[in-house]
Amino acid sequence: MKLYTYFRSSAAFRVRIALNLKGLAYDSVPVNLLKGEQQDEAYGAVNPQRRIPSLEVGGEVLIQSPAILEYLDETHPEPPLLPVGAANRAKVRAVASIIGCDIHPLNNSGTLSYLKHKLGHDQAAIDEWYAHWVRQGFDAIETLIEPGPFAFGSRVTLADIYLVPQVFNARRFNIPLDAYPKIVAVEAACAAQKAFQDAAPALQPDAA
Amino acid sequence: MKLYTYFRSSAAFRVRIALNLKGLAYDSVPVNLLKGEQQDEAYGAVNPQRRIPSLEVGGEVLIQSPAILEYLDETHPEPPLLPVGAANRAKVRAVASIIGCDIHPLNNSGTLSYLKHKLGHDQAAIDEWYAHWVRQGFDAIETLIEPGPFAFGSRVTLADIYLVPQVFNARRFNIPLDAYPKIVAVEAACAAQKAFQDAAPALQPDAA
Secondary structure (H helix, E strand, O other): OEEEEOOOOHHHHHHHHHHHHOOOOOEEEEOOOOOOHHHOHHHHHHOOOOOOOEEEEOOEEEEOHHHHHHHHHHHOOOOOOOOOOHHHHHHHHHHHHHHHHHHHHHHOHHHHHHHHHHOOOOHHHHHHHHHHHHHHHHHHHHHHOOOOOEOOEOOOOHHHHHHHHHHHHHHHOOOOOOOOHHHHHHHHHHHOOHHHHHHOHHHOOOOO | OEEEEOOOOHHHHHHHHHHHHOOOOOEEEEOOOOOOHHHOHHHHHHOOOOOOOEEEEOOEEEEOHHHHHHHHHHHOOOOOOOOOOHHHHHHHHHHHHHHHHHHHHHHOHHHHHHHHHHOOOOHHHHHHHHHHHHHHHHHHHHHHOOOOOEOOEOOOOHHHHHHHHHHHHHHHOOOOOOOOHHHHHHHHHHHOOHHHHHHOHHHOOOOO
C-alpha cells in the first residue's frame, strides 16, 4: 500500500493510525500542502480532488479518509474499528462524523486560507473561527462518549481515530480543553498505544 | 421510527431518501432551523449537538446522517445502499464524503450565519463562498462518477443519496451546472424515482 500523506494533515493522521492498528505496512509518499504540491499535475492524476490522503492499494487509488477507514476495516477486520451492534456502530460513527464533517472541514488549511486570503481576515478572527467549531463539536462529543478508557469502551474505535488528530489540532491552536475531561482522558489512553504514537505528525518522514 | 427533520436540511433529505428506499415508515417531527427551534431545551435533550437530523429508533436516538445512513443499511439491507466489493464501496463512500465533509459543512446554515453575522459579510461574498465549495467538490465528483444511470451503475447508492440534496441546494443558490453533465444526469435519473420524489423538501409536512 502507498499512502499519499502530509505529516500535519489530520485526515492522513487518521488513516496512519488505522494502518498501524491493523498492522499493515505501507510506503509514505509525502505531499507538502504548505508548498501547494497537491496542485501539481502529477498529484491531480492520483486524486482529482487534490486532497490528502489517498491510498493506493491493489492497483486502485482510494480517496477520502472516511471511505478509506471503512475500506480498511472491511478488508482487514482485525482488530475491528467498530463495535458489535448496529446502534453501537452508529454511535461511534456519529462521533467520527461530528469531527469529520462539522469540525475539521471548517478548520482545514483550504478553509483557513480562504478566510485569510480571499476574505481578508486577520489571525485573531481566524483563531476565533477555529475555536468556535472545535468547541461546538467537542461540547457535543463530551456528552456522547464514556471513556473506558477509549471513547466507547475497552477497544479502540473510529471515534478514537478521529478524536486524537482533532485534539492534536486543537492543542496546536491553543484551545483550552479544561471543559473536556472525557476527551482529554481518551487522548491520554490513546497516547499510550504504539499505533497512535507511530502515526504522530512529528514522527513522519516529512516532518520538518 | 421518528425522524427529527427540517424540510430544507439536506442532511435530513438524505435520510428521508434512504428511509423511502428501504420502505420504512416513520413519523416526522419538524424542527424549524430558521426559527432556531434546534436551540430549544427539548431538542437539546434529544440531540446534544442540536443539529438535524436525529432518528429515534428502538428507544435510542441516532444522530449524524452519515451514521444514520450506515445504520439503516446494516439493519435493513434491502435494497443495499452500497455495492458489492470493498473497493467499490470505498468509491461510493468517497463521493458521499466529498459532499458530506467538503461541500455541505462549509455551506450549511450555521456556517453561513457565522459569515454573515459574526464576520459581517454581505450576500455577494457569501454567494461566492458557497459557489466555491460546490464547484471544488463537483469538479472532483464529475470525474469520479459514471452514470449508469445512477452515480455508480444501475442501482441507487449512497452517492446518489448525497448528490441529490446537494444539487438541490446548488440550484437554490443559482449555481450554474453546465460543467457537470454527469451530475445533472444522475439527478435526472433519481428524480424519476418515487423514493427521491417523496423525500423532496417541498413535499414535507413542514414546507411553508
